[in-house]
Amino acid sequence: MSVLVVLRGNSGSGKSTVARAVQQRFPRARCLVVPQDTVRRNMLRERDTAAALNIELIEHVAAFGLARGLVVIVEGILDADRYGGMLERLGRSAARALHYGFDLSFDETALRHAGRAQAREFTAEQMAEWYHGWQPLPFANEVRIDGAWGLDAIVDRIEQDIRLQVADYLL
Template identity: 75%
Template sequence: MTRTMSTLVVIRGNSGSGKTTVANGVQQRFPRASCLVVPQDTVRRHMLRESDVAGAANIDLIEHIAAFGLIRGLIVIVEGILDANRYGAALERLTESASRSFHYGFDLSFDETVRRHAGRPQADQFTPDQMAQWYHGWQPLPFVDEVRLDATCSLEAIVNRICNDIRVS
């Protein structure tokens, strides 16, 4: 059996940093049904209505959904806060199972994430005080070199970078 080429893209960062916007922007640049976005918030908050704690079911479900996409040979984008301590092992397994992988992490100050959050349609869904509880600063994964995205990177430039990385490799 020949292995299908699979591509994993991981986009991590604190709440309000732009992960979902970037993931959706990348998906739009590829043909329909070729790119699967696996949003941590959708799986954790909407599908399971679960807290983000160690050993939570969403971690396994995110991994299984992403693995399905990789088996099908899709471009799979996993995006979310994806705390390295809780999600790192699952992300490492996915990375090992993909034909190729790309990892990006937003490294923004808390003030910048609050500023970006204020401009989002869902800005009234949680407060800066709640965001402060989730904020963890730069938290690199130990098994891969992530592309570090700072406040000087526009969301459009990040989408372009990720699409170029996927197409060139």
């Protein structure tokens, strides 16, 4: 049974760290992580615009995993206006879709950003340009994750939610 997990939120909120930690809780080749940054910045080297190619490529990669019954984690800023249609289509193609929105203040995301490798690539001032605050998806009931949640609590919650949905072969 395929399960789509969407982790959305501002840069520096912890989405990539959470996605990798959740993936480690499943056997190899049972959980596919599709990072927006990897597709957009590394594979395509493109800006985040409404007509960007990464939106379609993320959808294709995620659909590939869902068609094979995997747990698929799509993570990134995933602006509701630009990526909402794609996320809605993916959710309809999955047996089950789980949505989590990281809702942290800009000060909290800047603080977290200072401790990660990307701090050498872009500054907190640059991050402020694309910080957009809470952007709920109109078609999904997102679990809202604020700064009070610790990494272990987030990962445990997502793993538990997934395991309530998946077939025994993923366990």
